[in-house]
Amino acid sequence: MNKLGHVELGKDIYWIGKIDDRKVPFHRLILEKGTSYNAYLLKTEKPTVIDTVDISFGREFIENVSSLIDPKEIQYIVINHTEPDHSGGLGALALRATEATIVCTEPAVHELKEMYRLHNRNFLVVKDGDTLDVGGKTLKFKETPYLHTEETMITYCVEDQILFPCDIFSTHVADEKLFNDVDGIDITDDFIGYYNVIIHPHRRYVGTLLDAVKDMDIKMIAPSHGYIIRKDIEKFIDLYKSLSADMATGKKAAIVYTTMKNSTKNIAMLLKEIFEENNIETAVFNADKSEKEEVLDSIKEADVILFGSSTRYADMIGNLEEILKSLKDINLEGKVGAAFGSYGWSGEAIEVIQDYLLESKLKVLTTSNVIKSTGMTHVEFPVRVRFAPNNEQEKIKNAGIFISDLLLSNH
Ligand SMILES: Cc1cc2nc3c(=O)[nH]c(=O)nc-3n(C[C@H](O)[C@H](O)[C@H](O)COP(=O)(O)O)c2cc1C
DSSP states (O other), rough: OOSSEEEEEEEEEEOOOOOOOEEEETOOOOOETTTEOOOOOEEESSSSEOOOOGGHHHEEEEHHHHSSSSSSGEEEEEEESHHHHTTTTTHHHHHHTTTTTEEEEEHHHHHHHHHHOOSSSSSEEETTTEEEESSEEEEEEEEESSSTTTEEEEEETTTTTTTEEETOOOOOOOTTTTTSSSSSSOHHHHHHHHHIIIIGGGGHHHHHHHHHTTTTTTTTEOOOOSSSOOOOOOHHHHHHHHHSSOOOOOOOOEEEOSSSSSHHHHHHHHHHHHHHHHEEEEEEEEEETSOHHHHHHHHHOOOOEEEEEEEEEBOOOOTTHHHHHHHHGGTTOEEEEEOOOOEEEHHHHHHHHHHHHHHHSSOOOOOHHHHHHHHOOOOOSEEEEEESGGGHHHHHHHHHHHHHHHHHOOO
């Protein structure tokens, strides 16, 4: 049983989470200091639970909730983020909280229904700025997509000035002290460590979060992992600001392509545009119209190199293969590589380029690696574009932004 049980945060507001002091496997890491799953109960006229605990602790969670309230009385269950380390107790809770409406963003509904078989339950879909009166307290919602996944939101309790930001502003520690203002604890290293692993890959979205919280008077940040922040709130918000600021770059890209009717060239030019918007100096070469030595020199200087060709009779075209063959003579250590191309129906050229890259020393971008390192499913590598890029600009943009973020990374 949870040693802490429940802890009062304010009038009628309770922490009802679980401290997990195991070395927890998480996102292909081992959390050496463990973690906690912080859930909260607002024991108001319309009792409301905010987030739950990891799926392994559903039974304990129900015992914990039941020590404070008959679950049947619960009117709302707010789910800020669907990942099962937070929503994992929802199945067990919903079964007992038979009157409760589940409050979440639109993209979360389908996931929660499927994960916890909640097809017949009432859902309240909330959008940016919506408020919910839970009887004596008002909750205000703000969508924070990709912090940490697409469906994420944060919840602010207006009267108590408490922000419930789920994964955001979290730390991975299993500390029963629970608050950052006891015993002279300094949580800064744990806070930055968590930011680096979980939030940094999504830092492009931190600006929206900071815009939202700048207008909130926040007395307490009650995240879903680790310490509840009651001291130095400004400092921790500012840390997100400075850690997510674009780093001075000095980074370079080289894009080498071949084309028949310019569709592949247009992909290259769109990528260049995105890189330059992100302060990445970009050189673009048509392999059929450039000096090979000039192209190779640019590849040697670049931090990321993209190779593109359209497909003609199931193969790449022009001089691109000559350049690809020369890659083995260049020191490519630490450089990122990616393939792209326009095609009609099968796009073999793009796959052949990818094979060359995989045989080289480049760190090659693949859809699989993107998913494994960030959980993002809207970014695809290689970048395969059917015919003219007009209809697939989003795909090219997503790839360009992903690469830019990768290069801007400060670690
Ligand atoms: C002669 C010819 C052969 C082609 N062969 C293939 C092919 O084998 N597989 C495929 O997916 N597309 C094939 N295509 C379609 C082109 O790859 C497609 O039109 C592409 O958008 C051309 O891009 P580009 O303007 O960059 O050359 C072929 C097109 C032509 C004209």
